[in-house]
Each structure stands twice: as C-alpha cells, then as structure tokens.
Amino acid sequence: MEHEQVEKEVAQRSVLIYLPISIGSGLIFLLVTTFTGNYPLVARIGGMVWVGLLSLIVSMPIVISRVKKQLHGKS
Amino acid sequence: MTETLSDLTLPISGMTCASCVSHVEGALKELPGVSNVVVNLAVNKANLSYDPQRVKLDDMLAAVKDIGYAVLTAELTLDVRGMTLRQTPPSGTSQGDACASCVDHVEGALNELDGVIASVVDLGLGTAKVTYIPGLATVSAMKRAVREVGYEAQERPAPFILSPTKVRGRSEGTDALDRERQAREEEIKRQGRNLVIAGAIGLIVMTGTFYDMLGTFKAFVPVWLSYKWVIGLLTTPIVLGPGRQFFSNSWRGLKHGVTDMNLLYATGIGAAYGIAVINTLFPKAGFGGEGATFFESAALLTGFIILGRWLEALTRGRTSEAIRKLMKLQPKVARVMRNDREEEIPTDEVELDDVVLVRPGESIAVDGEVFEGYSAVDESMLTGESLPVEKKAGDAVIGGTINKTGAFKFKATRVGKETALAQIIKLVEDAQASKAPIQKLADWVAGHFILGVHLLAVVVFLFWFFFGYQMFFDPNSSFIMSPYKLGEIGVFGFSLLLSVTVLVISCPCAVGLATPSAMMAGTGKGAEFGVLFKGAEAIENTSKLQTIVFDKTGTLTKGEPSVTDVIAGCEWKMEGSRLSSSDLQTGNVLRLAAIAEKNSEHPLGDAIVRGAEARGLQIVGPDSFNSIPGHGVEAKVEGAEILLGNRKLMKERGVDFSSMMSNAEALEANGKTVMFVAIDAKPAGLIAVADTLKEYSVEAIKHLHKLGLEVAMITGDNQRTAEAIARQVGIDRVLAEVLPQDKAEEVKKLQAQGKKVAMVGDGVNDAPALAQAEVGMAIGSGTDVAKETGDIILIKDDIRDVVVAMEVAKATMRKVKQNLFWAFVYNTLGIPLGAGLFYPFASLILSPELAGLMMAVSSISVTLNTLLLKGFKPSVGREHKPRQDSGNPQLHHATASAGDD
Numbered sequence: 001m002e003h004e005q006v007e008k009e010v011a012q013r014s015v016l017i018y019l020p021i022s023i024g025s026g027l028i029f030l031l032v033t034t035f036t037g038n039y040p041l042v043a044r045i046g047g048m049v050w051v052g053l054l055s056l057i058v059s060m061p062i063v064i065s066r067v068k069k070q071l072h073g074k075s
Numbered sequence: 076m077t078e079t080l081s082d083l084t085l086p087i088s089g090m091t092c093a094s095c096v097s098h099v100e101g102a103l104k105e106l107p108g109v110s111n112v113v114v115n116l117a118v119n120k121a122n123l124s125y126d127p128q129r130v131k132l133d134d135m136l137a138a139v140k141d142i143g144y145a146v147l148t149a150e151l152t153l154d155v156r157g158m159t160l161r162q163t164p165p166s167g168t169s170q171g172d173a174c175a176s177c178v179d180h181v182e183g184a185l186n187e188l189d190g191v192i193a194s195v196v197d198l199g200l201g202t203a204k205v206t207y208i209p210g211l212a213t214v215s216a217m218k219r220a221v222r223e224v225g226y227e228a229q230e231r232p233a234p235f236i237l238s239p240t241k242v243r244g245r246s247e248g249t250d251a252l253d254r255e256r257q258a259r260e261e262e263i264k265r266q267g268r269n270l271v272i273a274g275a276i277g278l279i280v281m282t283g284t285f286y287d288m289l290g291t292f293k294a295f296v297p298v299w300l301s302y303k304w305v306i307g308l309l310t311t312p313i314v315l316g317p318g319r320q321f322f323s324n325s326w327r328g329l330k331h332g333v334t335d336m337n338l339l340y341a342t343g344i345g346a347a348y349g350i351a352v353i354n355t356l357f358p359k360a361g362f363g364g365e366g367a368t369f370f371e372s373a374a375l376l377t378g379f380i381i382l383g384r385w386l387e388a389l390t391r392g393r394t395s396e397a398i399r400k401l402m403k404l405q406p407k408v409a410r411v412m413r414n415d416r417e418e419e420i421p422t423d424e425v426e427l428d429d430v431v432l433v434r435p436g437e438s439i440a441v442d443g444e445v446f447e448g449y450s451a452v453d454e455s456m457l458t459g460e461s462l463p464v465e466k467k468a469g470d471a472v473i474g475g476t477i478n479k480t481g482a483f484k485f486k487a488t489r490v491g492k493e494t495a496l497a498q499i500i501k502l503v504e505d506a507q508a509s510k511a512p513i514q515k516l517a518d519w520v521a522g523h524f525i526l527g528v529h530l531l532a533v534v535v536f537l538f539w540f541f542f543g544y545q546m547f548f549d550p551n552s553s554f555i556m557s558p559y560k561l562g563e564i565g566v567f568g569f570s571l572l573l574s575v576t577v578l579v580i581s582c583p584c585a586v587g588l589a590t591p592s593a594m595m596a597g598t599g600k601g602a603e604f605g606v607l608f609k610g611a612e613a614i615e616n617t618s619k620l621q622t623i624v625f626d627k628t629g630t631l632t633k634g635e636p637s638v639t640d641v642i643a644g645c646e647w648k649m650e651g652s653r654l655s656s657s658d659l660q661t662g663n664v665l666r667l668a669a670i671a672e673k674n675s676e677h678p679l680g681d682a683i684v685r686g687a688e689a690r691g692l693q694i695v696g697p698d699s700f701n702s703i704p705g706h707g708v709e710a711k712v713e714g715a716e717i718l719l720g721n722r723k724l725m726k727e728r729g730v731d732f733s734s735m736m737s738n739a740e741a742l743e744a745n746g747k748t749v750m751f752v753a754i755d756a757k758p759a760g761l762i763a764v765a766d767t768l769k770e771y772s773v774e775a776i777k778h779l780h781k782l783g784l785e786v787a788m789i790t791g792d793n794q795r796t797a798e799a800i801a802r803q804v805g806i807d808r809v810l811a812e813v814l815p816q817d818k819a820e821e822v823k824k825l826q827a828q829g830k831k832v833a834m835v836g837d838g839v840n841d842a843p844a845l846a847q848a849e850v851g852m853a854i855g856s857g858t859d860v861a862k863e864t865g866d867i868i869l870i871k872d873d874i875r876d877v878v879v880a881m882e883v884a885k886a887t888m889r890k891v892k893q894n895l896f897w898a899f900v901y902n903t904l905g906i907p908l909g910a911g912l913f914y915p916f917a918s919l920i921l922s923p924e925l926a927g928l929m930m931a932v933s934s935i936s937v938t939l940n941t942l943l944l945k946g947f948k949p950s951v952g953r954e955h956k957p958r959q960d961s962g963n964p965q966l967h968h969a970t971a972s973a974g975d976d
Contacts, residue, residue, distance in 0.1 A: 007141070037541070043567035047540055050346070050571060054533045057338060058526055060329055068105065
C-alpha cells in the first residue's frame with residue numbers, strides 16, 4: 001500500500017516537470033521556425049508535435065527515475 | 076534488526092531486449108528488502124535475494140507487472156478431503172472444530188509455502204484453488220502441507236498458466252519446464268498469428284502501392300486496390316491489431332519511467348502511419364501529399380518487427396536444449412512400496428527411505444542405495460560414462476539414469492531438490508541466469524541506448540529540417556532497393572522519415588542477445604560433457620587462462636601405489652621350472668613376492684598383491700610369514716625362503732645385489748620405490764612401486780599445451796620425485812614440497828607474476844587453492860555437485876575434461892565476441908545509413924520498413940550464430956571412457972611416485 005502511495009506521488013511530481021519540458025521544446029521549435037526561414041505552417045506545427053513527442057519520450061524516464069530516487073531517499 | 080535473506084528465482088515473461096533486462100532489474104531493486112537482482116534475457120528469469128520480513132512475493136509480482144512484464148504464475152485446484160460443511164459443530168468433537176477452522180488451516184498451510192501466491196478454500200466444493208509460481212512451489216509440497224494439518228489433498232486435472240496468457244496444462248506431471256515451454260509455444264503461436272495477419276495484408280498493401288509497376292500483372296489486380304484510402308483501410312488493422320502490442324507495452328513502461336524497444340517500434344510505426352493518414356485525408360497539408368503516404372512503410376515495418384519476434388521466439392528456445400535434455404531425464408512416476416503394496420506415485424512425492432522398485436528398461440526416479448537385486452545401469456546421461464555400471468546391494472544409484480538388464484530395489488537417500496540430477500539442473504540454470512562481466516557492459520549500453528536513440532532522432536530531425544533538406548534534397552532521389560521516388564515530399568515529411576528510420580534501425584536487440592544466448596548454449600554444452608560451469612563469469616575467466624596448476628595426487632595420478640616394473644635377476648631361474656623366458660621369470664618373481672606379502676598390511680605389500688592379481692597370477696598363502704618392521708617381510712613359499720624388502724635389509728642379510736644396483740638406481744631416479752626380492756639368499760629381482768599416472772594425464776597435458784597454456788604441478792613430494800613425474804607427463808613448471816595449506820599461497824605467487832591461473836584439484840581438500848585461483852576446477856566430484864568448491868565442476872574423474880572445459884569456454888567466448896562484433900557493426904553502420912549520412916552523395920535513403928527488416932535480421936543472425944555451438948565437439952577423444960568403478964585396476968607403464976601430498 002505504501003509502495004502504491006509512493007508510486008502515485010512520483011507520477012504526480014514527475015508530470016509537473018517533464019510535461020513543461022516537452023511542451024517547452026515544441027514551442028521553442030515553433031518559435032525558431034516562425035522567425036527563421038520560410039517554413040509552411042503545417043511543417044512548423046508537425047515539427048513542433050514531433051519534437052515535443054520525442055522530448056517527452058526522452059524526459060519522462062529521466063525525470064521519473066530522478067523523482068523516484070529523491071522520494072525513496074527521503075522515505 | 077538482522078536481515079534473513081532468501082534466494083528466489085522468478086520466471087519473467089514479455090522481455091524482448093537488453094533494455095527490458097535493466098527495467099525489470101530496476102523495478103525489483105527499488106523494492107525494499109530486495110537485493111542481488113540479476114535478470115537474464117536468454118532464460119527469462121530473475122534471480123534475487125529478499126528479506127521476507129520486508130517484502131512479499133505479491134509486491135515483486137506487482138512491481139514487474141507495473142512496468143509491462145509478468146511473472147509466470149499457475150493455478151491449480153486441489154480436492155481436499157476431511158473438511159466438513161457443518162456450521163454448528165456438536166460441542167467437544169474434533170470434527171466440529173475442523174468445520175469451523177479447516178478453511179483457515181488449509182489456506183494457512185498453503186500460503187506458508189514458498190512460491191504460493193494465494194490460496195482460496197471452497198468448503199462447499201471441498202477444493203483449494205492455489206495460485207503459485209511454477210518451479211518454486213510443487214504440487215507434492217502442497218499436498219504434504221495439507222496432509223500435515225490433518226487433511227488429504229488430491230490434484231485436480233488441468234492446471235493452467237494465468238499470466239501473461241492462459242495456457243492449458245497437462246493433468247499431471249506438469250512442471251516448470253513444461254510451463255516454460257508452453258509459454259514459449261504460446262508466444263510463438265501468438266506472434267505467428269500476428270505475422271500471418273500482418274504478412275498477408277502487408278502483401279496486398281504492397282501490391283496496391285506499386286500497382287503502376289505491375290506491368291502485365293495489372294490485369295489480375297483490381298485498380299481500386301491502388302487507391303490511397305483503400306491502402307489506408309488495409310493498413311489500419313495491421314497497426315491496430317498485430318502492431319497494438321508495441322503501443323500498449325511502450326505506454327505501460329513509459330508511465331513508470333522506463334523505455335524499451337517497444338517504444339522505438341511504436342514511435343516508428345505510429346509516425347509512418349500518422350503521416351500517411353494526414354497525407355491521404357489532407358493531401359494539401361504540405362506533408363508530401365499523396366505521393367508520400369507511406370502506408371506500406373507502417374504495414375511492412377510492423378510485419379518485419381513481428382517476423383523478428385517470431386523467429387527469435389523460435390530460435391531462442393533451442394539454445395536451452397541442453398538443460399531441457401537434463402530435465403527430461405527426470406521420470407514422472409516411481410514405483411514404491413507403501414503399506415506392503417506396490418504403488419505408482421509421482422516422482423516428486425517419493426520420500427526419504429521409501430523403498431523404490433526398478434524393472435529392466437525403467438528410469439531410476441531418485442538417488443538411493445541398492446539393497447536387493449542386481450543390474451547394470453546406464454549413467455552416461457549424467458556422468459558421460461559410456462559403459463553401463465554394475466549395481467548390487469550397497470551400491471549407490473542416481474536418479475535419472477536408466478536401468479538396463481536386471482531388477483532391483485533401493486532405498487531413497489536423496490529426493491526432490493536434493494537429488495544429483497536436481498542439483499546439476501540447478502547449477503546449470505544458475506549459471507545460465509548469471510552474467511558475465513562482458514554482458515554487464517553490453518546490458519548497460521543497451522539499457523541506455525534507447526534514450527540516446529531518441530535524442531539522436533531529435534538531432535537528425537532538426538538537422539534535416541533546418542539544413543539538410545535545403546542543401547541536399549533531390550526530388551528524383553529514392554529509397555534504397557525501391558523505385559519509389561521521394562518526389563514532392565516536403566521538409567517536414569523528409570526530416571520525419573529519416574528520424575523514424577533512425578529510431579527503427581537503432582534497436583539494440585542483437586547487442587542484448589549476443590552474450591546471454593552464447594553463454595546459455597555454452598553452459599549447456601559443458602553439461603553435456605559432464606563439465607558444469609557455476610556461472611557465466613567462470614566461462615569468461617576460463618577462456619582467458621594462461622596457466623593451469625594441477626594438484627598431483629588424485630588428479631594427475633591415481634593416488635595409490637601400484638607395481639610399475641618387475642626386473643628378474645639374470646642369473647636367477649626357479650629350480651625345477653621349465654619356464655625360461657624372461658617374462659615368465661618376472662612373473663614368478665612377482666608371484667612369489669605377492670605370496671610373501673599376502674598377509675602384509677603395508678601399502679607397498681598391498682600394491683604388490685594387487686599387481687600380481689591384475690596380471691592374472693595365482694596367489695596362495697605362504698607356508699610361514701614374518702614381518703620385519705621398517706624393512707620388509709620374510710616368508711616361506713613352496714619350500715623357498717623369500718626375503719622382500721629395502722636395500723638395508725638385503726645388506727643386513729648379506730644378499731649381494733651389486734649386479735642389479737644400476738637398475739635399482741635408474742628406477743629410483745624416476746621417483747619409484749624399489750623393493751628387493753631374494754630367494755634362498757640369492758638376488759632374484761627388483762619390484763618397483765609408484766603412484767601411477769591416470770590413464771589420460773599425458774593426453775590431457777598435450778592438448779593443454781596445444782591450447783597455448785603453461786601447465787604446472789603442485790605437490791608435497793620432494794623435488795626429484797616431482798620432477799620425474801613432470802617429465803613423464805610433460806609438465807612445464809613444478810611446485811614441489813608444498814604443504815597442503817600452502818597451495819593457495821603458491822597460486823597467489825603465480826598470480827603476482829601477472830598470470831591468469833586455474834587450479835585443478837580435489838574439490839574438498841584443495842578448496843583454498845581452488846578459491847584463490849581465477850578459476851577453480853573440482854575434478855571427479857561425482858554427482859554430489861552442491862558440496863563442491865570451485866567455479867567449474869568436472870563430474871567424471873577424467874582429466875581430459877579440463878581440456879573440454881577450456882575448449883567449451885573458448886568456443887563460447889568466441890561466439891560472444893562474434894555476436895557482439897556483428898551486433899555493434901550492425902548498429903554502427905545502420906545508424907549513419909538511417910540518419911541519411913550518405914544521402915548527399917548517393918541520393919538514396921533507407922526506408923523505415925527496410926530498417927525494420929535489417930533490425931530483425933541482426934537479431935536472428937546473432938541467435939543463429941550461437942546455434943552453431945550445437946555442433947561443438949571437444950578435440951579430446953571421447954570414445955574410450957574409463958569405468959567409474961575401479962574394481963578392476965589396470966597397470967600402466969607411465970608412472971609416478973607415491974607422494975604424500
């Protein structure tokens with residue numbers, strides 16, 4: 001039961017970190033493509049989604065395992 | 076508070092790659108009270124230590140399930156007799172007590188067993204439903220537990236595996252092996268089904284996609300099949316059906332912070348499919364339009380990945396054939412005497428001291444000691460001994476061996492997990508589940524690879540989006556091995572394609588499989604020849620050895636003195652005898668000496684008697700006998716006065732041996748002990764006695780030299796004797812006059828010279844030296860392998876098995892290196908190819924589906940390369956094996972002195 005509680009807390013704390021990271025990466029991509037070059041809107045939106053998705057995939061496991069370590073260290 | 080750790084092996088399903096290994100290890104390590112977690116991909120098992128006070132089995136199962144894998148469990152129904160339904164028992168009756176508490180009793184007894192996850196008793200049906208881990212809990216243990224609390228339990232037919240998929244089981248004798256095989260067969264079936272769906276529909280998708288290139292075949296294909304929306308409709312069931320596993324598995328892992336191969340596949344397939352859907356529904360969206368739908372990429376990528384999984388499931392099972400063969404040796408039933416009646420019961424229900432009956436042709440169920448009957452037993456499957464071994468009252472029999480001719484009864488001395496066969500299986504399984512140092516590195520690389528690949532995919536996407544497309548894109552360029560032009564594909568579509576291809580081609584499956592599959596095949600191959608490696612590390616260390624140190628007595632030599640030379644005095648001839656050839660004269664010298672020594676209890680005298688008997692000489696009792704302590708014996712034989720003893724005795728009695736002294740000295744120079752024989756005060760001959768070399772010592776050392784090893788011998792003998800033996804065997808380095816307790820120190824000295832050293836010796840007496848060496852080989856341990864020290868156990872007393880161990884280890888490591896080389900070469904070449912590094916020069920890019928095929932081929936090639944180990948044969952001859960029971964000693968001409976080490 002305690003284990004489940006910890007897992008829940010890990011999930012809640014992690015999402016607050018990795019979601020902004022991935023959304024931020026996507027937005028940065030959108031901004032860069034908007035102000036540099038002459039890219040079609042679809043390419044900019046598509047690129048934003050793809051970069052955001054890959055950033056999510058990269059950041060999720062890193063953030064979750066760090067948060068887990070922090071919480072397990074405390075308990 | 077002190078921790079009491081228990082060891083546990085969990086069968087894990089759903090692992091496909093090295094990153095899965097690190098995820099399962101990570102999930103289990105995170106649990107409080109769990110340590111020493113080692114997960115092996117090739118055997119799909121997790122070995123760990125845990126503190127039962129701090130962590131429950133349920134927690135471990137949940138932790139594994141949470142990250143998308145499963146622990147194989149099974150369910151079984153027991154009919155429990157003796158429980159009653161009465162709710163209000165008549166007071167004071169024990170039956171009444173039972174009805175109120177029997178549920179608790181039975182459930183409590185079952186739940187206490189190791190490996191039982193849960194048990195639910197249904198009083199109305201009189202059954203207990205047990206969920207357990209196969210291999211950890213056995214049916215017989217459950218029955219015993221129920222019996223111990225006062226009830227009788229009987230197994231109901233058809234247990235089945237609950238997770239990850241339900242598999243029908245057999246009614247009886249279903250064991251861990253069967254369940255593991257069933258699970259694998261189910262996986263093969265499942266992936267086979269997926270392959271048929273993805274393959275068949277994928278072929279139609281391909282036909283539709285390349286409709287324009289079909290030429291005359293167009294007449295057989297309806298034109299509507301080339302419509303993009305039709306191709307899209309056909310691809311959808313492939314992605315959502317067979318391909319769904321990648322999405323669900325990767326999501327399950329991702330939400331627990333783990334990434335695996337499934338994620339690579341899911342992003343690859345998902346991106347190809349998503350872009351194709353957008354281009355079909357919104358061709359003007361700018362993703363390349365109808366010319367870049369890539370439905371066939373999504374369909375074929377799914378098909379190829381599933382093809383890889385299917386082939387891997389097919390071939391992976393074959394690398395564990397050796398252990399399967401060992402497990403199959405265990406007979407399912409045994410015939411025992413119970414209540415003066417013959418009963419056939421499951422083997423795992425045989426108890427200590429049970430009387431077991433064995434008929435001709437039957438397998439022996441458990442280990443025991445014969446007390447009635449006579450037979451010959453084929454033990455080749457366990458000891459490698461090619462000839463059947465005779466068994467009579469007092470002899471030990473080994474479970475799993477086959478009775479050949481006669482019938483006998485024996486008393487069970489070791490049952491269940493204690494039998495020799497169970498110990499050997501456990502040892503091989505543990506070895507297969509362990510990790511070699513080289514594998515730890517490969518697992519670490521593969522485990523961190525996925526994140527790296529996703530980062531690389533971002534970099535590749537950004538590069539081609541911002542720079543590459545503008546600089547190098549050519550609308551006439553195409554995919555490798557495809558006439559399909561990239562045409563009007565836009566910057567996003569092109570960059571996304573290359574990014575997806577990198578994801579797909581980078582799968583480190585081959586890296587993850589390279590080491591464990593070869594280690595598994597190697598340990599199995601060793602077991603086939605009676606060479607048991609205690610771990611993957613033992614194999615790796617053995618392959619790097621430079622020096623092998625042999626203990627002399629009992630390892631290189633037989634450890635007991637034997638007659639090696641008999642020389643008759645040239646002037647001597649037995650009076651009245653018509654025999655005159657020198658052979659017969661030597662025979663007479665030995666015969667008379669043996670008669671004189673018949674009543675002696677001295678080891679040398681015993682050696683002379685055995686030597687004469689082995690030559691077929693008839694030994695009668697002497698007319699009179701007198702022992703001369705410290706010197707020899709004198710006896711009257713057939714009217715002649717025989718004096719037998721050392722040089723000093725002959726000198727004291729005035730017998731002149733000067734004519735034979737040069738022979739005596741030559742024998743002594745070779746480390747032999749010389750006995751002088753005088754008849755009627757005249758010199759009659761010399762008998763040399765020494766510890767004889769084992770039959771194959773010379774052959775084994777020769778082979779070790781061929782393998783480039785330095786061979787040393789360690790002994791308590793004096794330098795001269797030790798060197799004499801070393802010369803005969805071909806030993807390079809002699810470590811003489813070493814006390815038993817100093818052997819480990821000598822090994823340490825060799826190690827200090829920078830050598831990788833193996834020590835070969837008796838597993839019990841030489842334990843410190845075996846432990847000190849990089850590799851300790853315990854030779855001739857028989858089948859009681861659990862007690863042995865050392866990293867390698869050589870079951871037979873055959874020194875050539877040291878050569879077999881070396882060759883198996885070298886062959887295995889060769890395979891590991893080949894596998895790792897090809898796996899890394901694949902990724903090293905594949906990733907730049909997938910990232911479009913060659914596109915600026917060749918105007919060709921790799922399609923995601925071709926990347927998928929390459930990835931599948933790399934995994935399969937690693938497994939197939941490993942399977943080549945199945946044909947491994949050691950260089951030393953196996954056809955003439957010595958008998959294990961040395962009841963009929965032979966004399967050999969190669970000799971060694973009887974040492975005292």
